[in-house]
Amino acid sequence: MKQTLLERVEVGxxxxxxxxxxxxxxxxxxxxxxxxDRSNRAAVNDAVIIKMNGTTSTGxxxxxxxxxxxxxxSPDPISAGNTSTSxxxxxxxxxxxxxxxxTKYKPWLADGAHETNGNPAYHTLATGVYSSxxxxxxxxxxxxxxxxxxxxxxxxxxxxxFGSI
Amino acid sequence: xxxxxxxxxAETTLTSSASSIVMSSIPSGYxxxxxxxSGVSTSGTQDQGVYFNADTGSNYNCVILYSSPSNTVGAAxxxxxxxxxxxxxxxxxxxxxxxxxxxxxxxxxxxxxxxSGRAASGTDLIVGRWASTSAITSITYFLNGGTxxxxxxxxxxGLNTA
Numbered sequence: 001m002k003q004t005l006l007e008r009v010e011v012g013x014x015x016x017x018x019x020x021x022x023x024x025x026x027x028x029x030x031x032x033x034x035x036x037d038r039s040n041r042a043a044v045n046d047a048v049i050i051k052m053n054g055t056t057s058t059g060x061x062x063x064x065x066x067x068x069x070x071x072x073x074s075p076d077p078i079s080a081g082n083t084s085t086s087x088x089x090x091x092x093x094x095x096x097x098x099x100x101x102x103t104k105y106k107p108w109l110a111d112g113a114h115e116t117n118g119n120p121a122y123h124t125l126a127t128g129v130y131s132s133x134x135x136x137x138x139x140x141x142x143x144x145x146x147x148x149x150x151x152x153x154x155x156x157x158x159x160x161x162f163g164s165i
Numbered sequence: 166x167x168x169x170x171x172x173x174x175a176e177t178t179l180t181s182s183a184s185s186i187v188m189s190s191i192p193s194g195y196x197x198x199x200x201x202x203s204g205v206s207t208s209g210t211q212d213q214g215v216y217f218n219a220d221t222g223s224n225y226n227c228v229i230l231y232s233s234p235s236n237t238v239g240a241a242x243x244x245x246x247x248x249x250x251x252x253x254x255x256x257x258x259x260x261x262x263x264x265x266x267x268x269x270x271x272x273x274x275x276x277x278x279x280x281s282g283r284a285a286s287g288t289d290l291i292v293g294r295w296a297s298t299s300a301i302t303s304i305t306y307f308l309n310g311g312t313x314x315x316x317x318x319x320x321x322x323g324l325n326t327a
Contacts, residue, residue: 058284058285060288072236098203098257107258111280125282126282127282162176
């Protein structure tokens with residue numbers, strides 16, 4: 001498996017309401033999106049929405065806080081909010097299958113960690129689907145509740161090649 | 166310090182329905198194995214399973230942490246399955262990853278970690294064990310009671326730590 005970095009975005013001073021990758025190369029077998037983020041929500045935690053071609057996925061998530069475990073009808077992995085431990089950012093990996101297919105839906109899995117060196121801290125396992133046969137040509141990341149990502153948040157998108165056998 | 170890389174070993178996309186996909190003659194030179202499955206069933210909702218070295222006996226055990234369609238969480242035990250609520254249907258909306266540790270070892274049982282999910286159903290985290298000290302040389306991917314449909318894709322990688 002070879003992962004090729006397609007684009008990396010780092011949020012600068014002043015923050016950003018979203019992070020978008022456009023004109024995604026269609027020649028790979030899958031996509032991996034790595035996110036390191038902290039939103040401006042005035043709370044310990046937030047979550048990250050992933051939109052494909054501008055459309056929000058449906059799905060589920062299960063997350064543990066260190067003291068309890070919860071499941072909800074949302075595919076958004078838990079992430080860091082602005083009252084979280086200083087300088088702490090969440091880490092999330094999205095794996096998106098079939099993204100270039102024009103005959104299949106696009107299911108995805110996400111692993112998310114929001115470790116704060118304190119309590120609560122979160123680990124999320126989430127799943128979603130972009131229920132469309134259209135190839136994914138753009139991906140947008142947004143905070144679920146906050147209005148933007150804070151400076152030093154970043155996201156990278158990789159094309160995954162299964163490789164010749 | 167050496168570098169690590171996932172190296173492709175096998176990939177199959179079905180062009181017609183099949184009872185299983187077998188990845189055989191797996192070389193022994195890697196540390197771990199990783200399977201990415203995008204399964205589709207020909208009918209109904211089906212759990213995915215794997216057999217190692219074509220062993221269909223009672224040598225598989227796993228513990229499961231899951232979220233259900235009604236958004237409750239729970240735990241369960243089972244055998245050879247690699248999903249619980251992340252099972253596949255006819256509509257290609259499930260994803261599963263499976264990592265198998267020390268698959269070539271001949272002095273330990275084989276442990277594996279699966280993550281699966283289906284957007285309309287739930288998510289699963291599964292830790293399993295195959296009670297055998299044999300090196301894994303083949304993996305059979307199948308649906309428990311169902312048939313794999315055209316379009317099912319399974320890819321296998323080995324972790325190179327050289």
